[in-house]
Amino acid sequence: MKINYFVVLLSLAMATSICGQETAVSLTGGSGITGEAIQSHLMLDSSVEVQGWSMGVCHDSDNLELTAAQDGPTTATVNGGGAPDFNEMNIYPEGLTIGVVISFVGSASLDPGTGYGLLDIDYLLTGVATAGGLPIDAEVAFCGTLGSPPVDVVIVSGGASLTPDQTNANIQILPPPDFCLDLVCQGGVSDSILSWSECTPFDYVLIHRDGDLIAMLDPGVTEYVDVDLAPGSYTYSLLGVVFPDPVSNPEVVSAICNTSIIPVTAEGVSPTVGHYLGGIDVQVTGSGFLAAPDTEVTIDGVALMDLVVVDDNTVTGLLPPSINGVGLVDVRVSNSLGEAILPGAFTYGFIRGVVNGDSQLDIGDAMYLAYYLFSGGAPPACLEAGEVNGDGLIDLADPIYIVTYLFRSGPMPLAPFPEAGLDSDQANGFGCNP
Numbered sequence: 001m002k003i004n005y006f007v008v009l010l011s012l013a014m015a016t017s018i019c020g021q022e023t024a025v026s027l028t029g030g031s032g033i034t035g036e037a038i039q040s041h042l043m044l045d046s047s048v049e050v051q052g053w054s055m056g057v058c059h060d061s062d063n064l065e066l067t068a069a070q071d072g073p074t075t076a077t078v079n080g081g082g083a084p085d086f087n088e089m090n091i092y093p094e095g096l097t098i099g100v101v102i103s104f105v106g107s108a109s110l111d112p113g114t115g116y117g118l119l120d121i122d123y124l125l126t127g128v129a130t131a132g133g134l135p136i137d138a139e140v141a142f143c144g145t146l147g148s149p150p151v152d153v154v155i156v157s158g159g160a161s162l163t164p165d166q167t168n169a170n171i172q173i174l175p176p177p178d179f180c181l182d183l184v185c186q187g188g189v190s191d192s193i194l195s196w197s198e199c200t201p202f203d204y205v206l207i208h209r210d211g212d213l214i215a216m217l218d219p220g221v222t223e224y225v226d227v228d229l230a231p232g233s234y235t236y237s238l239l240g241v242v243f244p245d246p247v248s249n250p251e252v253v254s255a256i257c258n259t260s261i262i263p264v265t266a267e268g269v270s271p272t273v274g275h276y277l278g279g280i281d282v283q284v285t286g287s288g289f290l291a292a293p294d295t296e297v298t299i300d301g302v303a304l305m306d307l308v309v310v311d312d313n314t315v316t317g318l319l320p321p322s323i324n325g326v327g328l329v330d331v332r333v334s335n336s337l338g339e340a341i342l343p344g345a346f347t348y349g350f351i352r353g354v355v356n357g358d359s360q361l362d363i364g365d366a367m368y369l370a371y372y373l374f375s376g377g378a379p380p381a382c383l384e385a386g387e388v389n390g391d392g393l394i395d396l397a398d399p400i401y402i403v404t405y406l407f408r409s410g411p412m413p414l415a416p417f418p419e420a421g422l423d424s425d426q427a428n429g430f431g432c433n434p
Helices: 003-013 073-077 363-374 397-407
Strands: 023-027 030-033 037-046 052-059 064-071 086-092 095-101 113-125 136-143 154-157 160-162 165-167 169-174 181-186 192-198 204-209 212-217 223-226 232-242 251-261 265-270 273-275 281-287 296-299 305-311 314-318 327-335 338-349
Touching: 023 136, 023 154, 030 037, 037 052, 037 154, 037 169, 052 113, 064 073, 064 086, 064 095, 073 113, 095 113, 113 136, 113 169, 181 232, 181 251, 192 232, 192 251, 212 223, 265 327, 265 338, 281 327, 363 397
Parallel strands: 023 165, 030 169, 273 338
Antiparallel strands: 023 037, 037 113, 052 095, 052 136, 052 154, 064 113, 086 095, 136 169, 154 160, 181 192, 192 223, 204 212, 204 232, 232 251, 265 281, 281 314, 296 327, 305 314, 327 338
16 A cells, blocks of 8 residues: 555545644754764654654755664554554655554544654765864755655644644764874983873773883873883884774874983082082082973072073082081982982081171171170171181181281181181081081
């Protein structure tokens, strides 16, 4: 029996044609990539009792292929739990038509309600969207152009034909995934840090170091830390693998980067002695100074002033004033990746005769000692520096000794002089205040 015969049957039952505000039909859409299948559902909402229906559903045949159609859950059980008395479907290249009479004798009908599933239609997505472009919108729509004569979109209620409100749908064909990999690698003092971004998530990621596989990572992981490496240079290869569909070959995207493991070391400091007031230029040599951006050099726990990381092996700065007087102190180089220490590598010293708060000997130092001795002046910050003539006392002879040296070619002060240093006599304790 053909659909046009069904139209004749319905025509016999039609009393009047009324508006379709009481009924509405709709199609559902979906999205996928080329080659995938999408099912569209034909749904009915009705505020009246329904005795049957007929309609055509057309599709974009340039981008969709109708592969199958079957009764929806409502249609399959609408006649007392079974199939309708009349249920005819015809499939065309552009779509399909259906005609349903629930019961010729009126023993069953569809009560008013919403969300009735009348038909499930399977489409194969055949259109091909351009990679990196916009998706294709392939329309699935109610139509009255299929069949001979054409089948109208009609809901039958009370023997009358109702033209329902109609909501069409789009099935989107998405562009193929854009597989890309942006890899950034950073070396350090013992670890290499690999991080990357993905245009489309990979099914898994393989990481090779110098040709050897070292890791296989699950989807969603975008960072890997290769730890406890020996100093040297390393080449990393990262492979992102994704299976676009179950039957095709995997897509593989690769990226390569290099890192260097340069531990933070401290090899030397120049000069090795400075006045306890600081202020002189200091240079520290070693390695790994550029491995992290927060490299710092401290002398006796105080950071070098005006620090400049010249290159990976050299740092310069101004010597800070001592916070613990004179003596041997540690030099420490550190950053967020590690540290190195030169124990006792630098000496904060004094200059004998220099007592007035600078680092050179002049008449002001003689006057400072005289004020201290006879006018209640403050003592020298480094008391040992005021003991100029080596007799073990600070008295009038010391400022006279300075003036004689400066203006009458007298003997120079005892060591440490003229450069900063420590008292060479261990019995005096080497310090400022023995």
